Amino acid sequence: MAHRLSHLDTLASEAIHIIREVVAEFERPALLFSGGKDSAVLLHLATKACWPQRVPFPIVHVDTGHNFPEVLEYRDQQVSKLGVRLVVGSVQEDIDSGSIIEQPVPGATRNRLQTFTLLRVLEENRYDAIFGGGRRDEEKARAKERVFSLRDEFGQWDPRAQRPELWNLYNTRHRPGEHFRVFPLSNWAELDIWQYVEEQHLELPSIYFAHRRTVFRHSGMLLAVGPWTQPRDGVANEQAFETTVRYRTVGDMTCTAAVESTASTPAEVIVETAVTRVSERGATRADDRFSDAAMEDRKREGYF
Amino acid sequence: MELLRFATGGSVDDGKSTLIGRLLYDSKQIFQDQLEAVQRTSVARGDDYVNLALLTDGLRAEREQGITIDVAYRYFSTPKRRFIIADTPGHTQHTRNMVTGCSTADLVLLLIDARAGATEQTRRHAMIASLLGIHHLVLCVNKMDLVGYSKERFEEIVDDFTGFAERLQVYDLTCIPISALAGDNVVDRSSEMPWYGGLSLLDYLEGVHIGSDRNLIDLRFPVQLVIRPISNEYHDFRGYAGIIASGVLGVGDEVVALPSGFSSHVVSIDGPDGPLQEAFPPQSVVVRLEDDLDISRGDMLCRPNNRPNVGQDLSAMICWMAEGPLRAGSTFAIKQTTRWARALVRSLQYRLDVNALHRDSRASELELNDIGRVHLRTTAPLFYDEYRDNKATGSFVLVDEQTNATVAAGMLRRPTL
Numbered sequence: 001m002a003h004r005l006s007h008l009d010t011l012a013s014e015a016i017h018i019i020r021e022v023v024a025e026f027e028r029p030a031l032l033f034s035g036g037k038d039s040a041v042l043l044h045l046a047t048k049a050c051w052p053q054r055v056p057f058p059i060v061h062v063d064t065g066h067n068f069p070e071v072l073e074y075r076d077q078q079v080s081k082l083g084v085r086l087v088v089g090s091v092q093e094d095i096d097s098g099s100i101i102e103q104p105v106p107g108a109t110r111n112r113l114q115t116f117t118l119l120r121v122l123e124e125n126r127y128d129a130i131f132g133g134g135r136r137d138e139e140k141a142r143a144k145e146r147v148f149s150l151r152d153e154f155g156q157w158d159p160r161a162q163r164p165e166l167w168n169l170y171n172t173r174h175r176p177g178e179h180f181r182v183f184p185l186s187n188w189a190e191l192d193i194w195q196y197v198e199e200q201h202l203e204l205p206s207i208y209f210a211h212r213r214t215v216f217r218h219s220g221m222l223l224a225v226g227p228w229t230q231p232r233d234g235v236a237n238e239q240a241f242e243t244t245v246r247y248r249t250v251g252d253m254t255c256t257a258a259v260e261s262t263a264s265t266p267a268e269v270i271v272e273t274a275v276t277r278v279s280e281r282g283a284t285r286a287d288d289r290f291s292d293a294a295m296e297d298r299k300r301e302g303y304f
Numbered sequence: 305m306e307l308l309r310f311a312t313g314g315s316v317d318d319g320k321s322t323l324i325g326r327l328l329y330d331s332k333q334i335f336q337d338q339l340e341a342v343q344r345t346s347v348a349r350g351d352d353y354v355n356l357a358l359l360t361d362g363l364r365a366e367r368e369q370g371i372t373i374d375v376a377y378r379y380f381s382t383p384k385r386r387f388i389i390a391d392t393p394g395h396t397q398h399t400r401n402m403v404t405g406c407s408t409a410d411l412v413l414l415l416i417d418a419r420a421g422a423t424e425q426t427r428r429h430a431m432i433a434s435l436l437g438i439h440h441l442v443l444c445v446n447k448m449d450l451v452g453y454s455k456e457r458f459e460e461i462v463d464d465f466t467g468f469a470e471r472l473q474v475y476d477l478t479c480i481p482i483s484a485l486a487g488d489n490v491v492d493r494s495s496e497m498p499w500y501g502g503l504s505l506l507d508y509l510e511g512v513h514i515g516s517d518r519n520l521i522d523l524r525f526p527v528q529l530v531i532r533p534i535s536n537e538y539h540d541f542r543g544y545a546g547i548i549a550s551g552v553l554g555v556g557d558e559v560v561a562l563p564s565g566f567s568s569h570v571v572s573i574d575g576p577d578g579p580l581q582e583a584f585p586p587q588s589v590v591v592r593l594e595d596d597l598d599i600s601r602g603d604m605l606c607r608p609n610n611r612p613n614v615g616q617d618l619s620a621m622i623c624w625m626a627e628g629p630l631r632a633g634s635t636f637a638i639k640q641t642t643r644w645a646r647a648l649v650r651s652l653q654y655r656l657d658v659n660a661l662h663r664d665s666r667a668s669e670l671e672l673n674d675i676g677r678v679h680l681r682t683t684a685p686l687f688y689d690e691y692r693d694n695k696a697t698g699s700f701v702l703v704d705e706q707t708n709a710t711v712a713a714g715m716l717r718r719p720t721l
Contacts, residue, residue, distance in 0.1 A: 020529045166699070168696075186377070190387075
């Protein structure tokens with residue numbers, strides 16, 4: 001028998017090792033769960049890492065108030081199925097309490113605002129390690145981030161002062177008030193995620209698969225017509241139309257765009273992903289299009 | 305599909321980022337929007353051609369200065385293999401990144417500018433690759449278009465480098481003449497160099513045999529986590545979770561637990577997807593034993609007749625990664641497998657002059673990016689093998705107890721005390 005692991009088994013074993021390292025070396029870990037496919041894979045791997053125990057740490061959801069209803073439904077299903085504790089940080093509550101101020105534009109994205117809520121939830125619960133589903137293939141600044149990424153007491157990332165990360169010997173030492181963001185899926189690419197979803201028969205929110213939706217074109221992206229995003233009157237080419245779409249990423253409804261697709265199963269999505277010519281974030285995330293350094297800047301402030 | 309991890313090395317301006325951009329672009333892993341973003345930036349900067357290096361330079365300071373600061377990880381796959389690239393910077397002051405990139409690599413790809421030949425930095429990176437136990441070294445002689453695709457120039461560089469590499473532990477050296485900018489011999493064989501009879505770089509990377517690089521002989525299972533569920537369903541469950549560092553572990557095998565020395569038999573092995581009859585590296589598993597032994601994180605399972613070294617007096621090569629110098633007498637936290645302890649640097653044996661491969665035994669300190677041989681005394685015994693036999697049990701990091709910074713990467717040697 002050849003002692004060889006497939007690339008997916010290798011990546012899964014690596015992720016499980018990282019999760020177990022956190023369980024062993026931290027006091028108050030938590031898992032950031034967006035309901036997206038990466039966090040679904042991450043939560044699934046956490047159940048494997050802790051097996052046959054239940055996942056002993058809570059999952060944290062930062063609710064922008066602009067979520068896809070399908071994603072919230074999926075989140076609640078997973079929570080009750082796995083018996084994990086859910087902690088919700090509400091951006092709306094932070095706006096209502098005056099802690100953060102929303103841009104006075106209807107449908108303004110709350111993507112950047114959620115950093116405040118995230119940091120508040122981390123501090124209130126004194127989490128010392130929080131798992132994220134970030135992948136290095138997503139974006140250029142992410143490509144340089146460590147698996148165990150240290151944040152100072154303000155939640156900030158300093159890309160120039162990162163610790164070297166050698167072999168699988170993770171340095172988890174930190175001062176009180178500092179915490180780690182831990183990325184077990186660092187070495188996964190979008191295609192690996194989909195292959196794993198298919199191999200493991202993972203459930204995902206329904207919006208990942210082809211469905212009919214009323215959308216409009218805005219800056220070259222397909223946005224859903226919904227409570228926060230509508231075509232602007234009188235703007236050429238912004239008429240609403242119905243078509244068959246799916247989402248490649250799941251985020252704030254105001255800045256997450258759909259792609260036209262008829263892929264209705266993970267296998268069909270894999271075929272599409274293998275031939276697509278546009279990156280996941282480029283296709284669907286208005287928030288990364290502001291500048292070359294948009295992600296770097298948000299990460300420095302404490303964003304995931 | 306198998307995973308191949310490789311690191312890139314070479315001097316500044318040898319064209320590493322361009323080569324990686326080329327590999328990603330020609331293997332159709334660069335997305336249209338990423339390419340367009342690079343094209344826009346290239347035009348804005350007034351570059352003569354699309355600067356593929358911009359695809360990998362992720363931080364703003366890097367794009368502004370046109371340099372690569374930090375290790376960047378890139379991903380691509382072909383129908384034959386899935387690749388992870390650790391793209392490491394060529395600046396001397398960032399050599400610690402080469403060590404970092406090599407620590408998880410199966411193979412190192414070194415770039416040389418065909419006009420300049422091997423530089424101090426090329427030799428340093430080759431030395432680091434050898435020190436980190438990399439078995440496969442690929443020398444890409446780049447910018448062949450700028451030396452008229454000259455066979456003589458290529459052979460001259462290869463001769464020179466081979467002479468140097470003979471003094472290193474390199475088991476498999478492959479030299480390929482390329483032009484990353486023009487795409488010669490990167491994905492497809494170049495029509496400009498009919499005198500070259502070897503494989504294109506991508507063909508080589510897709511085919512190189514790495515299966516034998518792992519240690520499947522010496523069973524080492526460092527216990528990462530003891531799993532004891534508080535539930536009725538798994539009332540008496542006691543499992544030891546971790547990664548198989550080396551060797552093959554089978555159900556029914558007799559194992560010895562260190563440090564206690566008690567032995568037992570393996571009752572079951574559970575992998576991520578369920579029960580296994582045997583497990584091998586780098587699988588994450590949960591192992592259950594017949595007897596209830598006192599085993600905790602940091603302990604190690606091995607075979608009764610094949611045990612690691614157990615000791616507190618250690619000899620190691622280290623790469624020093626901190627701004628301030630290392631001197632004998634300093635104390636650090638040390639992490640090796642799943643164990644933490646404290647380590648005193650008892651003495652500095654020598655500093656390695658990586659250019660002359662000369663041992664400077666008069667050195668009294670190691671500076672940032674220096675490599676040297678040290679003797680350590682740890683507060684608790686470590687279970688270890690020589691790094692060259694077993695990377696997983698022969699490697700460690702030193703951590704500054706005041707700043708918590710990772711200050712050294714270490715590779716254990718046989719004790720010579």
